[in-house]
Amino acid sequence: MPIPYDARGVTLDGPCLQSAGCKNVAPVLNRVGDKWSMLIVMILSSGPRRFSELKREIDGISQRMLTLSLRGLERDGLLTRTVTPTIPPRVDYELTELGISLRAPVKALGDWAIEHIGCIRAAQQRFDKVADARG
């Protein structure tokens, strides 16, 4: 069994063994936790979209943040950007295989969230109530 590609350059020493895998997971978690990226992935999972279509579908996103989010996703290889140099220009965004494969774990997380959101909100309200009571 060869050394996995993703194990290269990772120091396994240190007090926390999880931190080794963590260094790999962190950037992914960072993108997943991004305010817009996963929403974009979910929207694109139902088919490719143009820039303006995405902007219209994602309420509240600024043009700048949509551009930056799409660039980040493209850089990570999660989607492709296809420019059609017509006038006016047309740009289509589409998930790659990698992007599609991310749907499953993200959906798992989403399902967990939906299943437990009631429990979480209750905990938050209890917490805030106690915090308020103490000033």
Place this chain on the structure above:
Amino acid sequence: MPIPYDARGVTLDGPCLQSAGCKNVAPVLNRVGDKWSMLIVMILSSGPRRFSELKREIDGISQRMLTLSLRGLERDGLLTRTVTPTIPPRVDYELTELGISLRAPVKALGDWAIEHIGCIRAAQQRFDKVADARG
């Protein structure tokens, strides 16, 4: 009296529309994407820890961020905080059932990350190379 930590920062009533579950998922995604929270959950999944133990095990975290992360997780009902008023005081953190249940989907995401990190890094390098070539 203002709420100190970003406790109330989780807006559950944002303008997130098309998929109704999105507004439920967003705050959870926010916590999962947090730089330290999931690492804390993973460490605590092997048993409860004291504050200073966590600080020692999590390389690079500041005292402030550890405190804030733990408060956020406690507020969400993912862990419990137990104070033992000895001198010097002792505080233990332990996952709740809810916190333990979060491990599975987070691990799924972590596994995906580890499995595809090579692919992602390659995509990033291709992207950066092209970007550099164009200045």
Place this chain on the structure above:
DNA sequence: CGGAATCCCAGGAGATACTG
């Protein structure tokens, strides 16, 4: 020991204006 309070700064993110 386990925080809370304060200071301070880099980076994130909105608004606006311009361009191929």
Place this chain on the structure above:
DNA sequence: CAGTATCTCCTGGGATTCCG
């Protein structure tokens, strides 16, 4: 249409100090 550029405001987060 699909961006870039710039400006500015705001927040996250490190460092430090003080407290029960």
